[in-house]
Amino acid sequence: MEKIEHTTISTNGINMHVASIGSGPVILFLHGFPDLWYSWRHQLLSFADLGYRAIAPDLRGYGDSDAPPSPDSYTILHIVGDLVGLLNSLGVDRVFLVGHDWGAIVAWWLCMIRPDRVNALVNTSVVFNPRNPSVKPVDAFRALFGDDYYVCRFQEPGEIEEDFAQADTKKLINRFFTSRNPRPPCIPKTLGFRGLPDPPPLPAWLTEQDVRFYADKFSQKGFTGGLNYYRALNLSWELTAPWAGLQIKVPVKFIVGDLDLTYHIPGTKEYIHEGGLKKHVPFLQEVVVMEGVGHFLHQEKPDEVTDHIYGFFKKF
Amino acid sequence: MEHRKVRGNGIDIHVAIQGPSDGPIVLLLHGFPTLWYSWRHQIPGLAALGYRAVAPDLRGYGDSDAPPEISSYTCFHIVGDLIAVITALTEEKVFVVGHDWGALIAWYLCLFRPDKVKALVNLSVPFSFRPTNPTVKPLDGLRKFYGEDFYMCRFQEVGEIEAEISEVGIERVVRRILTYRMPRPLILPKDKSFWGSKDETIPLPSWLREEDVAYYVRKFEEKGFTGGVNFYRNFDRNNEMLGPWVGCKIQVPTKFVIGDQDLVYYMPGVKEYIHGPNFKEDVPLLEEPVVMEGVAHFINQEKPQEILRLIVDFIFKF
Numbered sequence: 001m002e003k004i005e006h007t008t009i010s011t012n013g014i015n016m017h018v019a020s021i022g023s024g025p026v027i028l029f030l031h032g033f034p035d036l037w038y039s040w041r042h043q044l045l046s047f048a049d050l051g052y053r054a055i056a057p058d059l060r061g062y063g064d065s066d067a068p069p070s071p072d073s074y075t076i077l078h079i080v081g082d083l084v085g086l087l088n089s090l091g092v093d094r095v096f097l098v099g100h101d102w103g104a105i106v107a108w109w110l111c112m113i114r115p116d117r118v119n120a121l122v123n124t125s126v127v128f129n130p131r132n133p134s135v136k137p138v139d140a141f142r143a144l145f146g147d148d149y150y151v152c153r154f155q156e157p158g159e160i161e162e163d164f165a166q167a168d169t170k171k172l173i174n175r176f177f178t179s180r181n182p183r184p185p186c187i188p189k190t191l192g193f194r195g196l197p198d199p200p201p202l203p204a205w206l207t208e209q210d211v212r213f214y215a216d217k218f219s220q221k222g223f224t225g226g227l228n229y230y231r232a233l234n235l236s237w238e239l240t241a242p243w244a245g246l247q248i249k250v251p252v253k254f255i256v257g258d259l260d261l262t263y264h265i266p267g268t269k270e271y272i273h274e275g276g277l278k279k280h281v282p283f284l285q286e287v288v289v290m291e292g293v294g295h296f297l298h299q300e301k302p303d304e305v306t307d308h309i310y311g312f313f314k315k316f
Numbered sequence: 317m318e319h320r321k322v323r324g325n326g327i328d329i330h331v332a333i334q335g336p337s338d339g340p341i342v343l344l345l346h347g348f349p350t351l352w353y354s355w356r357h358q359i360p361g362l363a364a365l366g367y368r369a370v371a372p373d374l375r376g377y378g379d380s381d382a383p384p385e386i387s388s389y390t391c392f393h394i395v396g397d398l399i400a401v402i403t404a405l406t407e408e409k410v411f412v413v414g415h416d417w418g419a420l421i422a423w424y425l426c427l428f429r430p431d432k433v434k435a436l437v438n439l440s441v442p443f444s445f446r447p448t449n450p451t452v453k454p455l456d457g458l459r460k461f462y463g464e465d466f467y468m469c470r471f472q473e474v475g476e477i478e479a480e481i482s483e484v485g486i487e488r489v490v491r492r493i494l495t496y497r498m499p500r501p502l503i504l505p506k507d508k509s510f511w512g513s514k515d516e517t518i519p520l521p522s523w524l525r526e527e528d529v530a531y532y533v534r535k536f537e538e539k540g541f542t543g544g545v546n547f548y549r550n551f552d553r554n555n556e557m558l559g560p561w562v563g564c565k566i567q568v569p570t571k572f573v574i575g576d577q578d579l580v581y582y583m584p585g586v587k588e589y590i591h592g593p594n595f596k597e598d599v600p601l602l603e604e605p606v607v608m609e610g611v612a613h614f615i616n617q618e619k620p621q622e623i624l625r626l627i628v629d630f631i632f633k634f
Binding site: 113 | 325390392395396400403425428429431449450451556557559560561562563564
């Protein structure tokens, strides 16, 4: 871990903290919510050994990167702009790309709007959801899952932050990371996070040290930066009208754990396995469903996921 | 010529269309403060040659919808409208011709959806107005260079320029702007002296008829200027969100034309950009830029046949 370099890059109007290691073709790793560069701690070391330069930023709003205060500074265009600026500043023309959770959404959009900067993509957990011209995303979630659905509960600036502030951050991290509940996560207003049962003992793949790292960073920074991505969902929808109907034209491998709650969103399994995803991502080459694996697949089964990624990128 | 409303991107967009229904589409994009009407000479000419000329009123203008929020006028909204218009009419790539704001929007259309544009003819506004690092806000740069009274700075305060236009009178404002030929940036002192006195008539040049002015005046009286001015109110916001395209080249075959009396030609860096190596570096498929002698900003109205000729000779190659 000491071999991992930490630098700060000025990009797209913010300062971005970047963890990197190794030399060779560049792989850019994009974390999700509520996560950090640290999510990729295993892959950073493995890919350096495999002859790549592995780069994992703290995305805007997280960790040691800047967190502008307004949700309007967290549209998908801002985040992709940060990453293009990062690549420009590193002098990298094209990268291999790996995304997880919100990082997967960002990765889909980087491929959509700047396919010329990406060699190939391994995306995990979150499929590409084409833009519905008549319904904004948060409205769609509300209609499908109700007002207590976490995306809806995250909308009002400041509101869910109170629940986060009242909870024990270490217990929350444990809960979020190790949950194997496939149902859509709801946070009833009356209970907040107090409704969550105490988490079980940590699994082997998540150590006390890991949880403390996350808890410290999120206690310092707060959750607002990460939450602002959700708050900019409808605005991003409005701004991405130019790409309505456009396919993602980058070679893709998609991996998801069969206990991941995203895999259990109604319609998703059919969408992945019966041609829906391929229609929008015509160069989707491989789909892997990892049995018995939850949302944080690359932390739960790091070597397997590394092998899957390496096996794909090797081809290019 | 047919007038139609296309429903797309949440609004109704008025388009003037002429030409065979299977003709290659030429999308004509007007600027400020004009309308689809500024292409009145090119539309029939293109149609007669077998093209399908499509000239929208951009969002905020004329017979198209004008959403109330300023935030609904980013370049992403407008390009979104145009993608909706294109996909409603064809699955093929289209030719695009832009002037003034229409030219800037056309550059963005080529950056965002090069898969939709076969070739581009842009008038007046070169690609020097490309995305830049948002650490420096474009408006701050303009304000520093030209001062508070530069027209783009005067357009920022909500309601201010609208009130001034109202007081001066739309007819006078339209006449003054369309006939402006000063080879220098447009400065609007707050004392309203730019517009001249109410008794002073503004004669029209040979290329502009009273009925043309009357059409613009009628439409701007109906709609107001806020829609069009809102484009300018998104300069900084646009640049904040254009991060993904900083340094991105235009990969569409392009023809660029500007008049040597166009006020844009005298904005800082523009002459050097057009005649130097940077334009071609940013737009590798750029043909040699054309500078038309003795022609001012509203080039497609001032030299309609020459512009039609330039368009046709260029798009004929593709």
